[in-house]
Amino acid sequence: MIQAEHLTKRYGFTTAIQDVSFEVRKGEILGFLGPNGAGKTTTMRILAGFFPATEGRAIVAGFDVFEKPLEVKKRVGYMPEHPPLYEEMSVDAYLRFVATIKGVDRDKIDSRLGDVKARCGLAEEGSRLIKHLSKGYKQRVGLAQALIHEPEVLILDEPTIGLDPKQIIEVRELIRGLAGDHTVILSTHILPEVSMTCERVIIINNGKIVVMDTPENLTSQLSGGERIELDIVGPVENLPALLREIPQVKNVSLGEPQNARQPVLVETEGSADVRHLIARKVIESGLDLYRLSTQTMTLEEIFVKLTTEEETQEEETE
Amino acid sequence: MRNYLAIVTKELRTLFVSPIAYVVLAVFFAITGYFFYIILGNVIEFVMQRAFQSQQFGAAPPPFDAPAAVIRGFFGILSTILLFLIPMITMGIFAEEKKRGTIELLFTSPLTHLQLILGKFTALILFLLVMLVPTIVNSILLYLLSEPAPRLVTMLVGYLGAFLLGGALLAVGVFISSLTENQIVAAVLTFGTFLILWVIDATAGTGSTITNETIRYLSILNHYEDFTKGVLDSQHVIFYLSFIFLGLFLTSVSLDSGKWRG
Ligand SMILES: Nc1ncnc2c1ncn2[C@@H]1O[C@H](COP(=O)(O)OP(=O)(O)O)[C@@H](O)[C@H]1O
Numbered sequence A: 001m002i003q004a005e006h007l008t009k010r011y012g013f014t015t016a017i018q019d020v021s022f023e024v025r026k027g028e029i030l031g032f033l034g035p036n037g038a039g040k041t042t043t044m045r046i047l048a049g050f051f052p053a054t055e056g057r058a059i060v061a062g063f064d065v066f067e068k069p070l071e072v073k074k075r076v077g078y079m080p081e082h083p084p085l086y087e088e089m090s091v092d093a094y095l096r097f098v099a100t101i102k103g104v105d106r107d108k109i110d111s112r113l114g115d116v117k118a119r120c121g122l123a124e125e126g127s128r129l130i131k132h133l134s135k136g137y138k139q140r141v142g143l144a145q146a147l148i149h150e151p152e153v154l155i156l157d158e159p160t161i162g163l164d165p166k167q168i169i170e171v172r173e174l175i176r177g178l179a180g181d182h183t184v185i186l187s188t189h190i191l192p193e194v195s196m197t198c199e200r201v202i203i204i205n206n207g208k209i210v211v212m213d214t215p216e217n218l219t220s221q222l223s224g225g226e227r228i229e230l231d232i233v234g235p236v237e238n239l240p241a242l243l244r245e246i247p248q249v250k251n252v253s254l255g256e257p258q259n260a261r262q263p264v265l266v267e268t269e270g271s272a273d274v275r276h277l278i279a280r281k282v283i284e285s286g287l288d289l290y291r292l293s294t295q296t297m298t299l300e301e302i303f304v305k306l307t308t309e310e311e312t313q314e315e316e317t318e
Numbered sequence B: 001m002r003n004y005l006a007i008v009t010k011e012l013r014t015l016f017v018s019p020i021a022y023v024v025l026a027v028f029f030a031i032t033g034y035f036f037y038i039i040l041g042n043v044i045e046f047v048m049q050r051a052f053q054s055q056q057f058g059a060a061p062p063p064f065d066a067p068a069a070v071i072r073g074f075f076g077i078l079s080t081i082l083l084f085l086i087p088m089i090t091m092g093i094f095a096e097e098k099k100r101g102t103i104e105l106l107f108t109s110p111l112t113h114l115q116l117i118l119g120k121f122t123a124l125i126l127f128l129l130v131m132l133v134p135t136i137v138n139s140i141l142l143y144l145l146s147e148p149a150p151r152l153v154t155m156l157v158g159y160l161g162a163f164l165l166g167g168a169l170l171a172v173g174v175f176i177s178s179l180t181e182n183q184i185v186a187a188v189l190t191f192g193t194f195l196i197l198w199v200i201d202a203t204a205g206t207g208s209t210i211t212n213e214t215i216r217y218l219s220i221l222n223h224y225e226d227f228t229k230g231v232l233d234s235q236h237v238i239f240y241l242s243f244i245f246l247g248l249f250l251t252s253v254s255l256d257s258g259k260w261r262g
């Protein structure tokens, strides 16, 4: 549904994105994750036909964005980072205008208006002026605007930015509800957002794609192991050496004892689950095991790891 | 066509909800009304003086077309007022879309640049008509009360001139507004450009070299004068139409270049 091939965009001497290639299948939700200035907005603007790429090409909804921009624009709903609103219009007047320029049939405009307003929680706000709406509601109007012409593809640039936690949850649910009918690509610099809403994630940094995978795979693939926390009662001096006898165990560290319980952190490598082996070792050495739990690496940590690794690599090559 | 009309409607709505439009209209009507009154007074005084003088010297005064003098003075003033007010109504036409980010909506909608530019320009032309049409009241008064009555064609040609001049100024304003996202910058640049186009013939030497002729040709004012005299010359009409075309064409180039898109 979306195919980006070797997209590069330069602004004068600065390269905003470089050789960005990816694909989004029909009905999929793809998350575009990266810190500020990574090139998310630039990529999305190219896909939405706002400006052309310096190099490379993009096929969206079956048409080349640069050769057949009008065909693409009819089929794409785009919500920019800042909702593009005419503040002095009422919600209805605004959505009507957008519907018209997006090519919605005249006799379908009313039903489309009702539909997107209901979907975006704006049913009661039709006659209010946009400038009198709260930030959260403006964001909803921005989303309604992107949905008005029932686009096959939705491009949402940081759809939850600047919202309060309750509104964020609402918008995320709304987006999840769009999957299936629509192909969605959304950007964010907030990690939990992708794991909550997206089926696949692209991490972009400094204008280049760093990784592309499902949130689950990313977690396991990049952590390459687990962190297991134990609570032990008894003398633990020999335990680290014993646990290291298990081949997958990479590192064992002892924490500060609390209420006679000794926390132990075991880090493993590879994908094999060795929790039963660890438990057996502890019991065999005559200690009491009070707790054993895994601590998977969060995307947040991966992200920090990825971006820092990326930077150190660049420093090395320079 | 539907897209074009949608843009025209939206643009008119934007113009008429902003206080700027009403301030511009109010200032325009006040000044044109005031000057019409002053000019009328001056011409009447002048005619009386002449009548008085010719009585004293016992000779018939040389013929003087008083209504035509009023019309000429009035359209002269009208052009000056347009020069000041048009930057106010064109300054935001693209600059505001960029500043507010709504240009992202327009550029990612299935609209052509032609529909967008012509739609906006049409709305501005309609606004210009809203400015010009009520001043017809002055002309009607003149027509009804003046003896002899002014020639109707003189007035119509005057209005055509004001309309064409206004259109050319609007096209320049649209182009300049497409260059920046700051409407104050757009207004200042537009006004500066108008002034240059206005006084440019003062920089031309007296000789009839090619440069001088070109400079004189570019002077927006030179082309306007004939209209105020009630003389319709296709050369001037073509000048203004080309000016409009050039302004809109440059706007399209400016939108295409997309250098500013950030
Ligand atoms: N109009 C512009 N002119 C120059 N550089 C720009 C412009 N827009 C964006 N950039 C640069 O391109 C890079 C990517 O920006 P952007 O796509 O907005 O990132 P993101 O959306 O991920 O925060 C940044 O380094 C930014 O400074």
Ligand SMILES: [Mg+2]
Pocket: A037, A040, A041, A042, A081
């Ligand atoms: Mg951005």
